[in-house]
Amino acid sequence: MGTSSNINQSITPEKPRKGTFYYIQVALGVAVLLATTFTAWTDPSLLPGNFGETLPEALIIQTAVAPELEIIPTPRSNPLVALVAGHSGNDSGAVCPDGLTERSINETVAAFARQSLVEKGLDVEVLQEFDPKLDGYQATVLVSIHADSCDYVNDQATGFKVSSALANPHPERAARLTACLRNRYGKTTGLPLHNSITIDMTSYHAFSEISPETTAAIIEVGFMNLDRQLLTQNPEQVASGIVEGILCYVNNEDLSATTP
Numbered sequence: 001m002g003t004s005s006n007i008n009q010s011i012t013p014e015k016p017r018k019g020t021f022y023y024i025q026v027a028l029g030v031a032v033l034l035a036t037t038f039t040a041w042t043d044p045s046l047l048p049g050n051f052g053e054t055l056p057e058a059l060i061i062q063t064a065v066a067p068e069l070e071i072i073p074t075p076r077s078n079p080l081v082a083l084v085a086g087h088s089g090n091d092s093g094a095v096c097p098d099g100l101t102e103r104s105i106n107e108t109v110a111a112f113a114r115q116s117l118v119e120k121g122l123d124v125e126v127l128q129e130f131d132p133k134l135d136g137y138q139a140t141v142l143v144s145i146h147a148d149s150c151d152y153v154n155d156q157a158t159g160f161k162v163s164s165a166l167a168n169p170h171p172e173r174a175a176r177l178t179a180c181l182r183n184r185y186g187k188t189t190g191l192p193l194h195n196s197i198t199i200d201m202t203s204y205h206a207f208s209e210i211s212p213e214t215t216a217a218i219i220e221v222g223f224m225n226l227d228r229q230l231l232t233q234n235p236e237q238v239a240s241g242i243v244e245g246i247l248c249y250v251n252n253e254d255l256s257a258t259t260p
């Protein structure tokens, strides 16, 4: 192997550190060995950039057969779910005459949902309302948890709402997350879907802050007046409804048979 010793000589430093020299020698030895055999049956025109006629064989082969040298981002083993605990770190949200705050409901539900999702093997991050991390935030799914006013409006002021952003870079994904949350939350909690989506929901601030690749929705889990008992006495069930909706989206569960 005359070419092997020529290459080694030409790049060997005069006083090499042993470790480095050994590594280079082994790498080149392997590369040249592979180059000699590989090029025997590989058309150089198939190699990247058609470098075959201008570069030494050793360089060609390092490009072609050593993908382990490339930096390949490690894919997440688990989907990342972000939960925004509505109003946390900022304000109390809606407040009842007896001092019950929307924020406390949101935080409790977010904590239960987080625990449940972690137990199911997902990575979960709970964020504050105006969390600095929201800027460009990347996750499989983000759900912001809120609750509706404690004011008595009328007997129809009961139920939950789900909305995604009005303008959405991936409308099909957002529609699917919304459908999953509506279906599973309604089934799990027994609450009716309240058919009023406000501009506060479709223009929710986090929608325009997170990465366009993050599928996001906001849920109003119920009204603090008429749905108070569920929200305060059974936050685990509320959380479970959100969790089932997220799992429906993440696992791409079939909605066709169950969509109301």
Ligand SMILES: [Zn+2]
Residues within 6 Å of the ligand: 086, 087, 093, 094, 102, 146, 147
């Ligand atoms: Zn709110």
